[in-house]
Amino acid sequence: MGDSLDRVAASLGVPKATTLTTVFTAWTTLVGESLASHARPQSLSNGVLVVAVEEPAWATQLRWLESDLLGRLSDVAGPDAVRRIDVVVRPGSTG
Template identity: 50%
Template sequence: MGDSLGAVARHLGAPPPEALARLFERWDELVGPAMAAHTRPVSLVRGTLVVTVDQPGWAAQLGWLETDLLRRFADQLGADVVMSLVVRVHPG
């Protein structure tokens, strides 16, 4: 059953479960504590990571750092896990 669910998830664009777990568990380490305090990963489908931020300034900061963050994600999670970012402001 687990193998079947994994195959369906991959077909739908989900990353390997262990990579997804590392992304969520190590978010603070991956983006740094200051950014982690204002951001949250929401979903990861077909290589696109959706991140919510609590203020527009943090959305801009993520945009400026996108290339560096994508490189860090590739180094820590695997080359094809996170290939792009979508940032949404969600005050909260």
């Protein structure tokens, strides 16, 4: 049954639950405590990780680190689990 659910989820562009758990759990380690306190992963679909930040300055910081972060995400979640990071500014989103 688990394999069937994984296939259905994959056909919808939804990653395996283990991938989501890995990314969300490792977030602070991946980006550091300072950035993690201002930027939180919101969703992962079709290889696109959406991250909400409190202010535009944190969005700039995250975009500057994107290439390195994609490499780290590949190391922990597997190749192609996250191919792109979209950053959205949502005041109060990390508190």
